[in-house]
Amino acid sequence: MKKIVAITLTTASLMAGSLIQDAKNVGLTPIPSSQTQLLKLIDNPKNPITKAKVKLGEKLYMDPRLSRSGLISCNTCHNLMEGGDDGVGPSTGHMWRHNPHHLNAPTVYNAVFFGSQFWDGRAKDLEAQAQGPTLAHPEMAATKQHIVDVVTSMPEYVKEFKKAYGENVKITFSKITDTIANFERILVTPAPYDAFLNGYKEALTPKQKKGLKTFIQIGCASCHNGVALGGEMNVINVAATYKYMNVGDFKGNKNGMVKVPTLRNITQTAPYFHNGMIWNLKDAIKEMGRIQLGMKVSDKQAESIKDFFGSLTGKKPYLRMPMLPASTSKTPKPNLN
Amino acid sequence: MKKIVAITLTTASLMAGSLIQDAKNVGLTPIPSSQTQLLKLIDNPKNPITKAKVKLGEKLYMDPRLSRSGLISCNTCHNLMEGGDDGVGPSTGHMWRHNPHHLNAPTVYNAVFFGSQFWDGRAKDLEAQAQGPTLAHPEMAATKQHIVDVVTSMPEYVKEFKKAYGENVKITFSKITDTIANFERILVTPAPYDAFLNGYKEALTPKQKKGLKTFIQIGCASCHNGVALGGEMNVINVAATYKYMNVGDFKGNKNGMVKVPTLRNITQTAPYFHNGMIWNLKDAIKEMGRIQLGMKVSDKQAESIKDFFGSLTGKKPYLRMPMLPASTSKTPKPNLN
Numbered sequence: 001m002k003k004i005v006a007i008t009l010t011t012a013s014l015m016a017g018s019l020i021q022d023a024k025n026v027g028l029t030p031i032p033s034s035q036t037q038l039l040k041l042i043d044n045p046k047n048p049i050t051k052a053k054v055k056l057g058e059k060l061y062m063d064p065r066l067s068r069s070g071l072i073s074c075n076t077c078h079n080l081m082e083g084g085d086d087g088v089g090p091s092t093g094h095m096w097r098h099n100p101h102h103l104n105a106p107t108v109y110n111a112v113f114f115g116s117q118f119w120d121g122r123a124k125d126l127e128a129q130a131q132g133p134t135l136a137h138p139e140m141a142a143t144k145q146h147i148v149d150v151v152t153s154m155p156e157y158v159k160e161f162k163k164a165y166g167e168n169v170k171i172t173f174s175k176i177t178d179t180i181a182n183f184e185r186i187l188v189t190p191a192p193y194d195a196f197l198n199g200y201k202e203a204l205t206p207k208q209k210k211g212l213k214t215f216i217q218i219g220c221a222s223c224h225n226g227v228a229l230g231g232e233m234n235v236i237n238v239a240a241t242y243k244y245m246n247v248g249d250f251k252g253n254k255n256g257m258v259k260v261p262t263l264r265n266i267t268q269t270a271p272y273f274h275n276g277m278i279w280n281l282k283d284a285i286k287e288m289g290r291i292q293l294g295m296k297v298s299d300k301q302a303e304s305i306k307d308f309f310g311s312l313t314g315k316k317p318y319l320r321m322p323m324l325p326a327s328t329s330k331t332p333k334p335n336l337n
Numbered sequence: 338m339k340k341i342v343a344i345t346l347t348t349a350s351l352m353a354g355s356l357i358q359d360a361k362n363v364g365l366t367p368i369p370s371s372q373t374q375l376l377k378l379i380d381n382p383k384n385p386i387t388k389a390k391v392k393l394g395e396k397l398y399m400d401p402r403l404s405r406s407g408l409i410s411c412n413t414c415h416n417l418m419e420g421g422d423d424g425v426g427p428s429t430g431h432m433w434r435h436n437p438h439h440l441n442a443p444t445v446y447n448a449v450f451f452g453s454q455f456w457d458g459r460a461k462d463l464e465a466q467a468q469g470p471t472l473a474h475p476e477m478a479a480t481k482q483h484i485v486d487v488v489t490s491m492p493e494y495v496k497e498f499k500k501a502y503g504e505n506v507k508i509t510f511s512k513i514t515d516t517i518a519n520f521e522r523i524l525v526t527p528a529p530y531d532a533f534l535n536g537y538k539e540a541l542t543p544k545q546k547k548g549l550k551t552f553i554q555i556g557c558a559s560c561h562n563g564v565a566l567g568g569e570m571n572v573i574n575v576a577a578t579y580k581y582m583n584v585g586d587f588k589g590n591k592n593g594m595v596k597v598p599t600l601r602n603i604t605q606t607a608p609y610f611h612n613g614m615i616w617n618l619k620d621a622i623k624e625m626g627r628i629q630l631g632m633k634v635s636d637k638q639a640e641s642i643k644d645f646f647g648s649l650t651g652k653k654p655y656l657r658m659p660m661l662p663a664s665t666s667k668t669p670k671p672n673l674n
Contacts, residue, residue: 062418070425071413081399081661088407088671096433098673268663280666313663321656324418326605329617334425336435 019209020197026216027225030197031190031314041227042112042185047127047178049185052164057183059160059322060176065150067140069094070334074130074180077105077139080319083268084109084187089276090248093133094141095337102248104276109316110264112185114231119274120253126181127174134177144173149332151176156325189265189314196311204311211308214301219293229263229312248275264312281306356546357534363553364562367534368527368651378564379449379522384464384515386522389501393494394520396659397513402487404477406431407671411467411517414442414476417656420605421446421524426613427585430470431478432674439585441613446653447601449522451568456611457590463518464511471514481510486669488513493662526602526651533648541648548645551638556630566600566649585612601649618643 032038043049060066064073072093077086084107090098091105103119111117117129133139134147151157152171161169164179193212195203204212215221224230252258258274271277272284282302289297297305369375380386397403401410409430414423421444427435428442440456448454454466470476471484488494489508498506501516530549532540541549552558561567589595595611608614609621619639626634634642 064416064419065424069429071423071429076408079401081659082401083663086408087402087664088673090673092406092408092673096673270664279670316660319658321658322418323653326420326650327424327607333616336425336427336429336433 017201019213020199020201022216023197023212023221026221028197028216028221028229029225029227030194031188031227033190033194033198038188042188044125044127044181044185047182049182050164052160053179053182054186055322056157056160056164057179057181058319059157059324060151060180061183062322063150063324065324065327065331065334066134066142066147066176067094068142068146068334069336071336072140074108074133074140077133078108080108080187080316083107083265084111085269087270089271091139093139094137097138099138099248101250102275103250104271104274106261107265107269108184109187109189109314110228110262111231112188113226113228114259114262115226116231116259119250119259121257121259122253126184127178130177130180130184131174146332147176148173149330153328153330153332154325155328186317189316191264191312191314193311194314205307207304207307208311209308211304211306212311214304215308218289218295218297218301220288220305223260223292224263230260231262232260250274263309265314266309267313281309354538356550357536357538359553360534360549360558363558365534365553365558365566366562366564367531368525368564370527370531370535375525379525381462381464381518381522384519386519387501389497390516390519391523392659393497393501394516394518395656396494396497396661397488397517398520399659400487400661402661402664402668402671403471403479403484403513404431405479405483405671406673408673409477411445411470411477414470415445417445417524417653420444420602421448422606424607426608428476430476431474434475436475436585438587439612440587441608441611443598444602444606445521446524446526446651447565447599448568449525450563450565451596451599452563453568453596456587456596458594458596459590463521464515467514467517467521468511483669484513485510486667490665490667490669491662492665523654526653528601528649528651530648531651542644544641544644545648546645548641548643549648551641552645555626555632555634555638557625557642560597560629561600567597568599569597587611600646601651603646604650618646 032041039049061074064071064076066073077091077093078084079086086092086105089104090102092098106119111129112126115121117123117126118132123129123132134142135144148171151161158171161171161175161179165175169175192203192208221229226232250258261272261274266272267281270281271279272281273287278284278287282299285302285305286297289295289302369378376386384390398411401408401413403410414428414430415421416423423429423442426441427439429435443456448466449463452458454460454463455469460466460469471479472481485508488498495508498508498512498516502512506512529540529545558566560569563569587595598609598611603609604618607618608616609618610624615621615624619636622639622642623634626632626639
């Protein structure tokens with residue numbers, strides 16, 4: 001009996017070896033296991049990651065006072081304690097207004113790996129992205145001035161900005177959003193899938209390996225590739241016959257294209273699609289087969305791909321709950337209307 | 338020169354000694370420095386504090402899926418990263434509705450020391466309190482069934498309940514809210530003030546000592562006493578000529594009484610009063626003098642008392658940002674309406 005098991009394992013390992021190659025051939029790329037390589041990948045030369053910026057950026061990310069109402073922080077829609085998103089259909093912000101196009105808040109985890117940000121890819125990086133929701137009216141609904149006034153009203157924040165950028169720092173709106181983005185850059189979640197692609201062949205279960213094979217074979221990786229398994233500006237043509245176009249009026253970018261979302265932590269980020277209309281992961285897989293690949297994905301195939309998705313659930317960074325500085329008499333008052 | 342300083346210090350120490358006694362005489366009580374004594378003070382024999390319960394309770398406290406919308410957690414209004422409150426006027430919840438009586442969300446920090454909970458004191462302890470906002474319509478707007486369904490839909494939660502209460506635990510609404518309350522019991526924030534009352538005479542600055550003296554002399558401690566410097570059911574008679582009664586229609590308890598709020602971390606919990614109508618701490622101090630003590634508190638006295646309040650800013654417990662379990666197909670869907 002022992003002998004048979006041994007043989008089976010060897011065969012599985014050999015198969016795994018070729019599976020890793022197959023995965024790499026279709027553009028699937030792991031999060032590097034080397035911290036130096038990872039840092040190179042997530043860093044922005046124009047906004048280099050430093051401990052001081054990350055620590056401050058986390059506070060700003062968590063601070064609801066940056067919003068007009070004083071109630072909505074970045075974390076409200078991109079909740080780090082959940083899947084880095086909010087788990088509801090349309091993004092819901094100031095005065096309970098929903099995103100006018102019924103857009104679903106995407107996860108912030110691993111967003112650093114995206115080639116562009118927002119569903120229509122209009123922002124080139126996290127620094128540009130962070131400027132959007134802070135000012136958008138159905139989201140945080142603030143003004144640049146409000147945000148600068150809030151931050152500069154608290155000596156503790158001013159001190160931390162000086163620590164991060166030097167004594168002569170000018171605390172501007174873009175300096176604030178750059179700092180938030182700096183924090184977001186570290187939000188990567190290495191998963192068993194990465195260990196597997198990095199050569200640790202037993203990191204995936206047999207079922208997960210089978211699922212990965214199916215994923216590659218039916219062509220999912222033609223869009224869901226790169227480090228994030230998504231995130232490049234391509235492919236979902238919502239201008240075409242998209243079944244759920246009757247929800248929201250999002251037209252994608254000027255070419256009618258919608259950004260492919262990441263599949264990392266996908267089991268934690270329902271509901272799915274840009275309009276958050278599908279809750280069940282198997283349904284989502286089948287729907288993508290139908291619309292994007294023009295094929296019927298069987299129940300068995302969908303189940304198998306879902307098994308694989310389990311290996312994409314990553315380890316979240318260890319974060320301390322930050323204590324935000326106290327408001328002062330100079331801090332702008334929240335406006336609930 | 339040195340000699341004079343030495344003499345001054347000795348006099349200050351002597352004065353401090355009598356100030357400690359004066360403070361104790363008017364019912365001011367420190368958070369005990371002994372962990373055993375503290376545990377005795379914050380524990381509930383019917384719901385004893387355990388690590389497993391606290392860890393689970395923190396997750397439940399942070400989990401917005403307990404609310405009808407999936408967007409509002411206990412932490413939304415009682416934000417542990419701020420002063421344990423939300424920093425806005427009226428408590429604002431489901432569908433952006435405000436508390437119908439314009440009530441301000443009180444801090445959860447040190448609420449364990451209160452003799453009763455809610456502004457009208459209708460709940461006898463944190464366990465009873467936690468049942469309110471989860472179901473209240475302008476707050477989390479859930480039903481008992483929804484909350485039980487959410488929690489039991491996630492195997493990770495079920496496992497943690499078993500760990501906390503034993504294999505045969507029945508996960509009921511009250512078991513869930515008891516667990517949240519168990520976590521809230523540890524949210525105490527020892528401050529320099531406590532070190533002072535516990536005998537460390539130099540824990541307060543000379544200005545803070547002077548402020549404490551003023552605080553005692555003009556009679557503030559007749560209501561703001563005990564460990565929380567407030568929290569007993571007494572004294573603010575809103576049925577009387579309360580200047581801000583034109584905001585909201587809160588009548589207090591059946592005797593027209595409103596609970597005295599804690600002064601701990603008061604510099605972090607603006608706006609003030611049950612209706613959150615005063616933002617400036619000095620104004621709040623003067624207003625209380627006028628209404629409660631029937632006296633004009635001078636600008637100098639108010640400033641001095643405010644100095645003392647600085648010594649009530651405590652050390653918050655070190656909390657790790659919890660990772661919440663992923664929703665499953667059985668988890669009730671959020672309802673934004």
